[in-house]
Each structure stands twice: as structure tokens, then as C-alpha cells.
Amino acid sequence: MKIQQIQIDGFGKWQDQSFDIDSNLQIVYGQNEAGKTTLNHFITSVLFGFANGHQQYQQYLPKNGAAYGGQLTINADDQVYRLQRTKGKNGGTLKITDEQGQPVSTEQLTQILGPIDQELYAAIFNFSQTDLNMIFNLSREDLLTHLQRVGAVGSSQWLGLIKEHDKTADEIYKPKGRKPALNIRLKEYEQLTQQVHQAAGQYDHYQDLLVQVGEQADELRKRQQKLTEVQAKLEHVQELNRLMPTFMKLKSATTTKQVALTNGDVTQIQQLQADLAETASQRDQRQTQLEAVQQSNQLTGQQQFYFDHLNQFSELAQLIPRLSLKVEQQAKQNEQLDTWTNAQQQILTRYGVDRLPQAPADNQIELLEQLQDQQKEIQTKLENIEQPQTRTQTTNTKTPWWSWAIAAVCLVIMFMVPNVIVKVILGIILLGSITSPIWLKQSQQQVDNSKQQAETQSIQSKLDAVANQLADWGRDNQMDQFDQSQWLSVQGDLRRFSDLEQQIELVNNEKAEINRQLLDFKQKLEFAHDWISTSDQSEILISRVEQFIQEQQNAKETWQKQQQKYEILTKQLQEIKQRQGEKEQQKAAIYARLQINNDADFKTTYQQSLQATVNQEKIAALTSQITADQQTELAQFDSVDDLKEQLNQLQGDVRADQQAIDDTFKRQTSIQLEIDQLAKNGILSSLRQQQANLETTINQLVFDWFKEKLAATWINKALQFASADRFPKIIDKANNYFATLTRQHYDKIVVGDEVISVVDKSGQSFDVGELSQGTAEQLYVSLRFGFAVVMSDTVNLPLLIDDGFVNFDNLRKEAVFEIIKNISQENQVIYFTADDRILTEVDDEKVINLDKG
Incomplete structure (x- = not known):
């Protein structure tokens, strides 16, 4: 391990x-x-x-x-x-x-x-x-x-x-022990041997004493036998005296007439009484609950009105969800109308007018776009013609670079050539190179200006024609109150304004329909004007009607539950009364069989039965204490005093016999003391008998000791060998x-x-x-x-x-x-x-x- x-x-x-x-x-x-x-x-x-x-x-x-x-x-x-x-x-x-x-x-x-x-x-x-x-x-x-x-x-x-064998052997004998049995007997044997040698002259007197003590013993035995007989009789009379009160009770005990009422009858009747009491308690409890339900389930005037017009309220309840949604929608529509009206006003304010014309048709918009595009295109052409003329005039005022180059070359040569004629010629060439380009450009410009004027007049005529068409378009579409440049940009606002007018008209129509439905709802609610006021706002009115219907519906459900409870309690009460009747019939049948009139009569009969049982048990208990023989003996005494007198006489006899025994015992004791004293000194025959008995005891103890020691030795040797x-x-x-x-x-x-x-x-x-x-x-x-x-x-x-x-x-x-x-x-x-x-x-x-x- x-x-x-x-x-x-x-x-x-x-x-x-x-x-x-x-x-x-x-x-x-x-x-x-x-x-x-x-x-x-x-x-x-x-x-x-x-x-x-x-x-x-x-x-x-x-x-x-x-x-x-x-x-x-x-x-x-x-x-x-x-x-x-x-x-x-x-x-x-x-x-x-x-x-x-x-x-x-x-x-x-x-x-x-x-x-x-x-x-x-x-x-x-x-x-x-x-x-x-x-x-x-x-x-x-x-x-x-x-x-x-x-x-x-x-x-x-x-x-x-x-150990057990050794312990047992040691209890028998130990070499130096004093308490072991064999040690004690060996010591006694040694003392007894000495007494045998001393017992001689006292032997005859000892024999006489033995005869005397025997005689006293016989007398004592006779007196004790007589005393035993008298004491037995005394004890018997004392027992009778002890039983006398019991015998008197038994004698005076009377038995009540036994009622024919079995334990089964009692158990069945008591069970029926308990069941009837429980049933009565249940009946009273159900009756109380029924009255409470009946009292709490009374309809108020409002509830009764609701029940009387349940179909009308059901119709209104079906209208409420959709109408509530309409009223909520109407509130949102009012907000939307305000938004749309403000948007229209912003458009009018933007253009500074009180009203706006109808938005032109799409083909008119296309025509406007075409005319404005033509106007822009012609205007662009006109501007393109006027701009080159300006550039030409500016360009003509400038001398070309080659003219200046020739002049520069001539000027350089003039400084380098000393010949005057050559210088003059070079001077003429210099002057010609500067003035000739100017003359040529002026001539060309005159020709170009004539052509440009003719083209400009033609384009201007076209531009005027387009402007007239635009003016006609503005009058036809009532746009003349706006600047022509705004005609296209204002179209979005015109369409927006027109759309807003359509939406406002549509919402107003829906509001009118909602108002019509609300009016119809109020007319249908008129029958309940005593319970629900129709003068409130639509939203409050609908909420109040919905709340009224919900409260009455809850009251209806509560009433129905109470009604169901009332029916259940009524049924339970009927069942309880039925069980009560059945139990009463069963009890009445048992009472009839036992010839008992009612519960009070049963209680009296039951108490009589219990008392009879108690009396029987009492008689049985008393009878168990006194045997039939004892009752016969006690019946022989005329009275308790007769028994007391006999008891006193026997007690006196016992005391006299005891005194005689005491006197005899004293004489026997005196003789026995002398015998014992002689025995101590050692009477020869007695001492020898004691010596023989002691030898037998010692031999047996030696055998027992040897047996235990030998067993222990054998076991020990076996263990040592193992x-x-x-x-x-x-x-x-x-x-x-x-x-x-x-x-x-x-x-x-x-x-x-x-x-x-x-x-x-x-x-x-x-x-x-x-x-x-x-x-x-x-x-x-x-x-x-x-x-x-x-x-x-x-x-x-x-x-x-x-x-x-x-x-x-x-x-x-x-x-x-x-x-x-x-x-x-x-x-x-x-x-x-x-x-x-x-x-x-x-x-x-x-x-x-x-x-x-």
C-alpha cells in the first residue's frame, strides 16, 4: 500500500x-x-x-x-x-x-x-x-x-x-500470586492441616451440641410451618380486604339498557351529518356569492342605453377607424394647403403681379424657343458683321512689317553710301515703302464697307421680323406683362402655380367630402345626444365616441362574465341542494330503521350508548380484578366489619407465632455459636472432611491450569514454526x-x-x-x-x-x-x-x- x-x-x-x-x-x-x-x-x-x-x-x-x-x-x-x-x-x-x-x-x-x-x-x-x-x-x-x-x-x-489461555491459567494459579483460586486453596489446605492435629478433647461436647441444635431446628421448622400457614391465610384475607371496595362497586354497578346502535351506524350517521354540514356551508357560500354577483351585475342607465342601441353603436364603431384616419388626414391637408398657398404667394411676389396667366401649351413653348433661338442667331450674325469692320479699321491704321523692313534697309544704305543721288533715290524708295500700304488699304476698305452695310440692313430686317413675331406671341399668350427675357424662365413658375391650383382644388374637394362624412357621422350619432355631445370638434368627438363604445364594450364583457359566473353558481347551488336532499334522505332512512326522530334524538341515543359501553367496560374491568371464587367468598361476609374482625384475629396469631419462632431461633443461635466456635477450633471429623474436599478442589484446579498452559504452549510453538x-x-x-x-x-x-x-x-x-x-x-x-x-x-x-x-x-x-x-x-x-x-x-x-x- x-x-x-x-x-x-x-x-x-x-x-x-x-x-x-x-x-x-x-x-x-x-x-x-x-x-x-x-x-x-x-x-x-x-x-x-x-x-x-x-x-x-x-x-x-x-x-x-x-x-x-x-x-x-x-x-x-x-x-x-x-x-x-x-x-x-x-x-x-x-x-x-x-x-x-x-x-x-x-x-x-x-x-x-x-x-x-x-x-x-x-x-x-x-x-x-x-x-x-x-x-x-x-x-x-x-x-x-x-x-x-x-x-x-x-x-x-x-x-x-x-492470551486468553494464559489469562485463564493466571486466574487459576501464579507462582507468587495471592488472589488466584489455586493459590488461595493451597493456603487454606496448609491451615486446615494444622487444625486437624489440634482437634481432640472437644469432640464429645460437640456431638451433644449437634443433637440440641437439631431439636431446636425441628421445633423452629414446625413453628415456621405453622406461621407459613397462618401467614398464607392472613395474606388471603388481606387480599379479600383489598378487593372488598372493588367488590362493593361491582355489586352496586348497574348496567344501562343496551341501545341497538352499532359502530357502523354511528360512523355512517356522523359522516352524513358532517357531509350535510359541509353541504350547508357550501350552499350558504354559493348563495352569498350568487347574491353578490346578482347585485354587482346591475346595468347602469348608460350601459342599458348601449345594449338597447347595440347595432347603431356597432355601425358607428365600424366608421370610427376610417373617419379617424380622414380627420387626421384633414389636419395634414390643412397644413399642406397653407404650404401650397404660401408657395403661390411667393411666386406672385417674385414677379410683382396679382395674378398669373395660364401656362402656354407645349407647342407655344416650342414656338417661343424657336423665335428666341432665331433672334439670338440673327443677333449673333449682326454682331459678327459689325465686329470685323471695327477690326479692319483698326488694322488699316497700322503699316505692314515689310514696309518697315524696306525703309530700314534703305535707311541703312543711305548712311553707308556717300553718293547723294543714290541717297535721294533711296529716300524716295523709303518714303514709298511707308505710304504705299496705307493707300492700298484705304481703297480696299471703302469697297468692304459698302458690302457690309448692305448685309447689315438685310440681317436687321430679319431681326425686326422675329421681334414682331415675339411681340405677337406675347400678346397671344398674355405674357406681355413680363419682360421678354423672362418668358421662358417664368414657365416653370407658371406650371408650378397651375399645379398648386389643381392640388388645392383637389384637397378642398376631399375636405368637403370629409366634412360631409363627419356631418353624416354626427347625424347618425344624434340618437345618443343625451350621452355624447356632438358639439365638440371632430377629432374630440370621434375620440369620445370611441372611448364611450370601448367603455361600454368592456362593461358588456364584464357583464357577460358575471352572467356566466351567475349561471355557474346557480347550477352549482342546484347540485349542492340536490346532494343535500340525497344526504337527508339517507339519514332519514337510517333514523327510521333505528327509530330515531331527529339529530337531537340521535345525540341522546348516542350518549346513552356511550354510557352503556363505559358501564360494560367498567364492569369488565372490575370483574377482571376479582375472580368468581373471590366474589363468592366476599359475598359470605355480612359487612366490611366482619372481614376486618377476622383480619385482626389472624394478625394477632401471626405476631404470637413470630414471637415463638424468635425465641426458638435465639436458643438455636446460641447453641450454633458454640458449635461454630468449636468448628473453628477444628472438630476432627469435620476438619478431615474439609481437608478431603479441599484436596479434590485443588486437584481440579491443577488440572484446569495445566490444560490452559498446555494449550497456549502448543499454539505458540505452532506459530513459531510457521x-x-x-x-x-x-x-x-x-x-x-x-x-x-x-x-x-x-x-x-x-x-x-x-x-x-x-x-x-x-x-x-x-x-x-x-x-x-x-x-x-x-x-x-x-x-x-x-x-x-x-x-x-x-x-x-x-x-x-x-x-x-x-x-x-x-x-x-x-x-x-x-x-x-x-x-x-x-x-x-x-x-x-x-x-x-x-x-x-x-x-x-x-x-x-x-x-x-
Whole structure:
């Protein structure tokens, strides 16, 4: 078995804490008060049970009221189990579940632990520094006992049987005991033997006394017999005296005439009465509800008027949705009319007129566009003719560039040629080059001007004709109030104005139709003028009518529901009355059969029946207290005083007989005291008889003691034989461990019957008491390790070590830790220590550091 996880709910200082445990070697490090020992005790407590109230300091109850207990997760035979132990009787409540959380019988833990109980676990698998001193008291018998408990099948039961036989034998005899039965009898036999030798001259007197005491015994027996008879008679008369009041009650008791009323009749009548009471209650309840509904369902004048004119209101209700839409539409139309009227006014204001003509037809617009296009085209031609003439005049005032070039050449030559004639000729040429172009252009201009004037006159005539046509168009289309340039641009406004007039006319027509419908609606509503005023605005009127109809419709639905409820209640009331009549008939039939007139008569009859039953029960109870014979005897007495007189006489006889017995008993006692005194001194025959009886008792006790001892010896030998092969292996393992711990100084352990000794490498032997404290502790650790390792094939449990090596030097600590690591390959080891050097010896994942919280 190996522990995988520790989970503590509440145990000592630990609350709500869990630890994962390495399956081989787990180091639990922490300084003093860190909780190492508490954790150790938690493990053993879950495995074997919590300490009881007699061991309160071992209970580790949590101080802060946390839940007491926790659980261990273990692996045994490749199966994972969770052992949960909580507060409870007999060591706490144990629950075992498997890896899937399914419950497992608590016997599973017994199978896992095998023969190991808490005591044996502490002796083999769990030790601390305080346990190391046990080596000084450890013997071969102790080791063999531990070995037998683990090594043999069913050894725990056999060892228990050995203890029972030894205990029984010790109760019979102990060599130095005083209380065992055989010890007491042997002591008595020794004293009795001495008395036999002293019993001689007192024997004859003793025989006379025996005769006298016999005579007194006979007389005492006779008087006691007489007293017994008188006392029996007295007790009988006392019993009669005790029963006399009961007899008088029984005698005076009278029985009421039995009424022929069975339990079934009573049950049936009471059930019918209960049903009738319930039915009456239901009838009254329905009647009250019916009256309330009838009262609350009265129609008001307004509601009655609505119901009387339901068809007319239904017709109005059908008109309301469409008419409401029309009224809403009319409001929007009024807004639209204002918008359209404002738009018309803006157009009139734009052109500064009071009215606008009708928009021309499309063909007239086309004609206008053609005339204006012709006018623009002719005007453009006229402008084109006038512009070239202006440009020509401007151009003619300028001298061509070639004229200036000739003049420049001539001027240059004139300065260069010294000949005057040549200069004159050049001067003439210079003057001609300047003036000749001007003359030529002026002549050409005169010709061009004549042609242009003729063309201009022709175009102007066409332009005038088009202007006349436009003037005619303006008069024909009533556009003469506008500038001619606006004729085309105003057409959009004219069409817009015309469209607005059409839309306004259309809306006005629709408004007139709505007003007609509203007037028709008001006329149809005239019949309800007493309830709905028709003088309000249309929108308010429609809303009021709609509200009136809705309210009355709701009232109608409410009335209909109440009417339905009224009908249901009426039907229920009829059914209740019918059931009530049926129940009354059933009750009347039973009353007739029993000759009962009414409920009051039944109540009286029922009370008489109960009283008769009580009287019968009373007579039966009294009769059960007095037998028929006792009644006969009591009837013989004339009165209570007669019985009292006989009782007093018998009491006097008893007192006289008792006094005589007392006197006889005193005489017998006096003689018996003398006999007893002689017996103490030892009458020979009596003493010899006692001696013979005592010998028989002693022989039987010896036989019983021998039988118990022999049985214990046989069982013990059988267990030793069953586990004898393991003992050498344990010692062999312990030898190796001890040699390692002592650095080969000691190489052999010898386990004697009374004491354990060791042999060093020189062959010298030392008893355990001769060893130093440290060496003795190392010897104990070696034996514990050897025992745990060898027995692991029978039961493999975790080895718990709680700071067990405090007195070891550093070399021994290193050696023992190497042994622990080797052991942990087969047995799980949980090592609790406060030595911080261990932190450097193992990996961090194998260390639980309690100081880190």
C-alpha cells in the first residue's frame, strides 16, 4: 500500500490542507511546532481510527471548530482508494470509495492492512526518537511475537487465543500470586492441616451440641410451618380486604339498557351529518356569492342605453377607424394647403403681379424657343458683321512689317553710301515703302464697307421680323406683362402655380367630402345626444365616441362574465341542494330503521350508548380484578366489619407465632455459636472432611491450569514454526544495516532469550545495555528496518519516521538516509525531519516544506 495524497479537513493545527505524497520517498521538513508529528498522527488515525476520550491529547481536535477528520488517497494492488474518516464513535466514521467515487466496503481496509493493527504498526512501521530507547527492553520474545503476528495466517486470532489461555491459567494459579483460586486453596489446605492435629478433647461436647441444635431446628421448622400457614391465610384475607371496595362497586354497578346502535351506524350517521354540514356551508357560500354577483351585475342607465342601441353603436364603431384616419388626414391637408398657398404667394411676389396667366401649351413653348433661338442667331450674325469692320479699321491704321523692313534697309544704305543721288533715290524708295500700304488699304476698305452695310440692313430686317413675331406671341399668350427675357424662365413658375391650383382644388374637394362624412357621422350619432355631445370638434368627438363604445364594450364583457359566473353558481347551488336532499334522505332512512326522530334524538341515543359501553367496560374491568371464587367468598361476609374482625384475629396469631419462632431461633443461635466456635477450633471429623474436599478442589484446579498452559504452549510453538524461516532473514538484514550505520565496526547481532547483544569486528560481544546511546539507537533502527523490509512480502505499508535520528552524527545520518532511499524502492517511506541539511540531499519535488506555509 502506498499513500498518494493527504487531505485534512481539521486535525490539530491543520485545517483545509492537502499534500501530494511521493510513492517512494517523501520528505516532510519543518522546524519544531511546524506540525510534523500532527501529520504523522493524522495518517495513523485515518488508517486505524481516532483516539478516544481517554486519550484526549492524542485526538488532535481542531481548535477553530473546523470539521474533524480528512482522507487519504492510497494505491493498493494497483487500485486507488480514498479512505475518509470523520468524527464518530469507535474511532470515527470510515467511508471508502474507489477511483470513480463508488462506495467500497470498509472490510477492504482490513484486507489491505492484513494482520497489522495500530499497536503492531507502531511497533514495526512507525517510530520516532522516543521509540529508540525501547532497544534496552527489547527481547527475543518481543521480536518473535511481532514476527508471529505478521508472519502466520490468522496469527492475530491465534495470539489472542494464547492470551486468553494464559489469562485463564493466571486466574487459576501464579507462582507468587495471592488472589488466584489455586493459590488461595493451597493456603487454606496448609491451615486446615494444622487444625486437624489440634482437634481432640472437644469432640464429645460437640456431638451433644449437634443433637440440641437439631431439636431446636425441628421445633423452629414446625413453628415456621405453622406461621407459613397462618401467614398464607392472613395474606388471603388481606387480599379479600383489598378487593372488598372493588367488590362493593361491582355489586352496586348497574348496567344501562343496551341501545341497538352499532359502530357502523354511528360512523355512517356522523359522516352524513358532517357531509350535510359541509353541504350547508357550501350552499350558504354559493348563495352569498350568487347574491353578490346578482347585485354587482346591475346595468347602469348608460350601459342599458348601449345594449338597447347595440347595432347603431356597432355601425358607428365600424366608421370610427376610417373617419379617424380622414380627420387626421384633414389636419395634414390643412397644413399642406397653407404650404401650397404660401408657395403661390411667393411666386406672385417674385414677379410683382396679382395674378398669373395660364401656362402656354407645349407647342407655344416650342414656338417661343424657336423665335428666341432665331433672334439670338440673327443677333449673333449682326454682331459678327459689325465686329470685323471695327477690326479692319483698326488694322488699316497700322503699316505692314515689310514696309518697315524696306525703309530700314534703305535707311541703312543711305548712311553707308556717300553718293547723294543714290541717297535721294533711296529716300524716295523709303518714303514709298511707308505710304504705299496705307493707300492700298484705304481703297480696299471703302469697297468692304459698302458690302457690309448692305448685309447689315438685310440681317436687321430679319431681326425686326422675329421681334414682331415675339411681340405677337406675347400678346397671344398674355405674357406681355413680363419682360421678354423672362418668358421662358417664368414657365416653370407658371406650371408650378397651375399645379398648386389643381392640388388645392383637389384637397378642398376631399375636405368637403370629409366634412360631409363627419356631418353624416354626427347625424347618425344624434340618437345618443343625451350621452355624447356632438358639439365638440371632430377629432374630440370621434375620440369620445370611441372611448364611450370601448367603455361600454368592456362593461358588456364584464357583464357577460358575471352572467356566466351567475349561471355557474346557480347550477352549482342546484347540485349542492340536490346532494343535500340525497344526504337527508339517507339519514332519514337510517333514523327510521333505528327509530330515531331527529339529530337531537340521535345525540341522546348516542350518549346513552356511550354510557352503556363505559358501564360494560367498567364492569369488565372490575370483574377482571376479582375472580368468581373471590366474589363468592366476599359475598359470605355480612359487612366490611366482619372481614376486618377476622383480619385482626389472624394478625394477632401471626405476631404470637413470630414471637415463638424468635425465641426458638435465639436458643438455636446460641447453641450454633458454640458449635461454630468449636468448628473453628477444628472438630476432627469435620476438619478431615474439609481437608478431603479441599484436596479434590485443588486437584481440579491443577488440572484446569495445566490444560490452559498446555494449550497456549502448543499454539505458540505452532506459530513459531510457521514464521521461523523469516526470523533469520530479519536478523540478516539488520546485520547489514547495523554494519553500515556503525561503519563496519559491528558486524553481527545476536538475539538471546532475555537480552540482545552485538559482536564487533574483533569478535568481542556487548550486551545492548553496554552500548552507547547512539549505537543502541542505530541497533534499534537496523532491527526496525530489517523487520519492515522482510515482512513487506506479507504486508507492504508506508514506513513513517518522525525525527528518528537526532542523536546520529552527520556520517551516520548520511548512511541511514542512503538506507532509507534503498528501502523506499520497495517500501514507501515518509520521513519527518527538522534537519535542514536534508533539503540539499533530495530533489525539491520530494520535499514538503512546512515552514513555507
